[in-house]
Amino acid sequence: MFEQFTAGARVAVDSAHEEARLRGDRRIGTEHLLLGVLDVPDSVAVPALGVDLATTRAALDVLDRAALAAIGIDVEGVERPPIPVSRKRTPFTSGARSVIKRTVTEARGAGSRRIGPDHLLLAILACERPDPAAELMAHLNVDPAAVRASVKRLSGTGGQAA
Amino acid sequence: MESGDLSESLRSHDPAVGLRAVGALHRLAEQTEVAAVARARQQGWSWEQIGDALGVSRQSVHAKHGK
Structure with missing residues (x-):
């Protein structure tokens, strides 16, 4: 499944696994993948999304605490x-x-044979609510269309090799 | 991102909120168990006593929390 993934994309998936473990989640979800791409060094995710890993982790915790407060x-x-x-x-x-x-x-679509963290981010951006990554991005006021444009600009038309 | 304001706006019948709360409760239960088992061990409880309190076998509580 991950044969075509670049080193950076593998880092993202491994980090997603680690984020799920740290939170005590029993499955790796789209929200963990979002955290994972933010953990890739020098990835386009942080500038494109305009948020970093710590902020996004904290936002997920806020959503959880708000859901608990609601009950x-x-x-x-x-x-x-x-x-x-x-x-x-x-x-x-x-x-x-x-x-x-x-x-x-x-x-x-980006004309790349290998799958990089930027492609993973683009795939996450296509999630729609009630998907957990989409919920998290909405909570962070992230506009998927704007981020998609930023990713394309930052990683170039050929896609990022890293 | 104040959790109080947010929970106010979410205090609806949104299933996403209820389902998220269930997931958070599972994690909270696990975390509470970890803390409580560690404290019980410090205070000299046997694995059997802890297992009985949790409604599981001595073996399963030891496999999960024994180092």
Whole structure:
């Protein structure tokens, strides 16, 4: 599945896995993939999205706390140690699998044989609410169309090789 | 991004909010378990006592939390 992924795109997927583990999520979702592309060094994601990894992580936590607050649970000040690593492998959500498939289309569209982190970001941008990455981007006031244009500009027409 | 304001605007019947809350509750339950088990061990509880309190076997609680 990841044979055509560049080193940078692999970093993004590995980071997504790590983000899911850190949060205690049992599957790798599109929101983790979004965090993953933001973790790629020198990636176009940070300038194109206009947010960094720490801000995006914090925004996801705000959404979670708001959802808990909506059902009457206040987790302010609650001790939240890291959850032990499960021995089971962490599968992708179906939404995340769709994003991974869409990276191929994005790379082809950009005329690139290899799939880079910029193509992964473009595939994530196509997510629509209630997809979790789309919810997170909406919360961050990210405009997918504007980011798409920035990615194309920043990575050049041939797509980023890194 | 004040969570109070946001939760106010979300206090609707939006299923996305309810479903997100379920996921957050799962994680919160796990985190609370980690903290509580660690404290129980520090205070000398046996794995059997902790397992009984959690409604699981001594073996499964030890496999999960024993180092």
